[in-house]
Structures are given as structure tokens and as C-alpha cells.
Amino acid sequence: MPDSDEPGMIANRIEKVRAKREAGSERRHFELDDRGFNEVPKKWRKFYRHWEGDGDTLGPNEIICPVCKVVIRSVKELRPGDRLYCMPCMSRLLVVEADDGTLTTEVVY
Amino acid sequence: MSEFNPHSLDEDEFLEEVHSVDFWFHAVDGYLRDRTYGRIEGASHPDLDDTDRDNLITTLCNYCIGETAALEASSGLISIAPNRHSKIFLATQVVDEARHLEVFLRRLRDLGVEDPESEISVRANPHLVAFKDRLMELVAGHDWDAAVFAQNVVLETMEYTAFRAHMSTADPATAEVLDGVVKDERRHLGFGENDLGRRLMAMPEKRQRLAEIRRELDNLVLATFEEVQDSLGADRSRRVDLGSEYLDAIERLGLT
Numbered sequence: 001m002p003d004s005d006e007p008g009m010i011a012n013r014i015e016k017v018r019a020k021r022e023a024g025s026e027r028r029h030f031e032l033d034d035r036g037f038n039e040v041p042k043k044w045r046k047f048y049r050h051w052e053g054d055g056d057t058l059g060p061n062e063i064i065c066p067v068c069k070v071v072i073r074s075v076k077e078l079r080p081g082d083r084l085y086c087m088p089c090m091s092r093l094l095v096v097e098a099d100d101g102t103l104t105t106e107v108v109y
Numbered sequence: 110m111s112e113f114n115p116h117s118l119d120e121d122e123f124l125e126e127v128h129s130v131d132f133w134f135h136a137v138d139g140y141l142r143d144r145t146y147g148r149i150e151g152a153s154h155p156d157l158d159d160t161d162r163d164n165l166i167t168t169l170c171n172y173c174i175g176e177t178a179a180l181e182a183s184s185g186l187i188s189i190a191p192n193r194h195s196k197i198f199l200a201t202q203v204v205d206e207a208r209h210l211e212v213f214l215r216r217l218r219d220l221g222v223e224d225p226e227s228e229i230s231v232r233a234n235p236h237l238v239a240f241k242d243r244l245m246e247l248v249a250g251h252d253w254d255a256a257v258f259a260q261n262v263v264l265e266t267m268e269y270t271a272f273r274a275h276m277s278t279a280d281p282a283t284a285e286v287l288d289g290v291v292k293d294e295r296r297h298l299g300f301g302e303n304d305l306g307r308r309l310m311a312m313p314e315k316r317q318r319l320a321e322i323r324r325e326l327d328n329l330v331l332a333t334f335e336e337v338q339d340s341l342g343a344d345r346s347r348r349v350d351l352g353s354e355y356l357d358a359i360e361r362l363g364l365t
Contacts (some may be wrong), residue, residue, distance in 0.1 A: 038139030038140045039136055039139060039140060039292050039295065040132070040135075040136050040139070041131075041132060041135030041136055041139070042135065042139070043113040044113060044115050045139075047114070047115050047116070066357070066361070067298070067299055067302060067303075067358070067361075068295045068298070068299055070295070074116055075114065082116075083116065084116050085115045085116055085118065085123050085127075086299070087115055087126075087127055087132075088295045088296065088299070089295050089296065089298065089299025089302075089303075090124075090127045090128070090296065090299040090300055090303050091299055091302070091303055092120065092123065092303070107302070107303075107306065107361055109303060109306030109307045109309070109310050
């Protein structure tokens, strides 16, 4: 992480991506099912799954944790500015738009 | 909307939840409930040939050294942890590390090693022993940042990577044992990166010293990692990928 990522700058960045997100169309909601991820207590399990390798794809409500590579799932379609938590590795993440337009995450310490 | 949604927690609630003994207990119950010493009860697996058995014994002996280092260091870190969340989390890590050591010792006995302690001494990788000594110096010096970096970022990330790679080629019995260990390691490396990340945000001046510690430890850990890969017969083209997760963590923390 660059030295310039002070807490205030991160807050500004979150605000910017939130504003962009709000300008978009209404987002889809998803009913999550338990995908057999057994590394967190039962009540949280459906929010995570393992990446299954070649042939697996991410849904619009899913993203990969950059720290531990678990797939994080949300009840709603992900947009830049969303905050997610990866419970298996305790990371706080911010959804951002990559240069190629796809969604990715940054760790927020 | 789900009744329980982790992403709806506020940050303090999230940190309290994931550092708690309650979270740890219900997490490990999910993947260890049906296992005895890391093995699925009732499962039987074929014997290894002599060469594979000997290579595996060397590898497991060095896993035992790494786990002993993590056990001693994580218990030592509890008294100098800067907050109660970290103390509680480290207590769970101590139990995890003790279990890892126990399951690897048990696997050595399964392989016919009658005196694991002396076998570990004979087969110890000197780079790993030097890493353990340096880690314990950092703990004894009450150097929280450097010790958490050495243990939970450097050692845990490398173990996580090595164990996962080994799992993909291991005999079924060893793979069962490694599976439970890898799931624990996710918490340990995540704790290290996130704790240090928060501290470096608040005290960026610490970054330079940690980068120096990193350069000092890299040689020891990378040499260990290479030798473990050699003993497992892992092909060289895959080793760059194995190191990349460690380098990604270092980059996220700004310690390049």
C-alpha cells in the first residue's frame, strides 16, 4: 500500500465510489445457499465458498478475497464502494472498479 | 435480507466477532468434528514406498520445527499484544499451533518414526532453525510489530502456500492432515496482515524497519521453502507461483 493512503484519503475514495454506485441502476438481490464452506460458524457460512478452479465463475454478487482467495458472497449485486468482510481471514475489503472495468477488491486496514 | 449478514456488521462488531474464542470454536468445529488427530476416522490408506516415506519424514520433521516456532512465539506474543482482541485471538492460535504440531508428530509415528524428537533434530533444516531462533529473539525483545510480521505474515504465508502445494501431491493420509491445518492458517495469516496493516496506517514510520526485517528473514524463509520443495520433488516451474502470494502480502503492506 502506498504511504499516501491515509485514513482520510480512503474515506474520500469510498465516498466517491459510493456516489458513482448510487448513480447506477437498481441492483439485483440474491438468495444465498450453503455451498459447503465449513471454515466459519454456521450462521455465516452461506456468505463464503471455495473457488473451484478452472470452469468456476463468479456471480455478480461474488468476489475473491485478495488475502486468502476465498469467494465472498453478498445478498446483493456488488458495486464499487461496497464494503465486504472476509471472515475466514479477518479482512475488511472495499469493492473497486479495475482499469478493465471489472470489479476487484482492496484491503482496508 | 438474511438475519445474519456479516457485511452489515459495523467494523468494531466485525473485529470482535472474528477475534473471539466463540468464532474460533464454531469455525474449527466445522472441519475438525469428524477427525481424530487430523485424520478422518475409519479411513485407511496404502503404505508409501521407501523413498517417498523417507522424503515425507524429512518434510514433516521440518513442519514440526515451523509449528513449534509458531506455538512458542504465539504464546509469547500474548503478553505483549497491544489490545484484548489480539490477546484473545492469539490464545486460539496457540491451540491451533499445538494441534498442528500434534498431528504432524502423530503422522510421523504412523510412518514408523519411533522417536520423533531425535528424528527432527537429525533432519532439521538449518535455515528454518535460524528463522525460529530469530523469531524467538523478536518475541523475547517484546518487539510486537517485528514478531507479528515474522510469525503471522512471513512464516504463516509461506506455510499456507507450502502446505496447500503439498496437499495437491500428498498421499491421502497426509493430505487429510494438511487440509485441517491449511484452514487454520487462513486465520493466522489474515490476523498478521490486518493487524500490521492497521498499525502501519497509524505509524507509517515503522514501515522502513519492517522492510529491513523482511530482507533479513526472506533469505532464511526462501531457502527453507526451496529445500522443502526439493524434498517433496515439486517441479521448479511452479515455485514462482508459490512465492507470489507472499510477495502480494508484502506489497499490500508496502514493505517492498
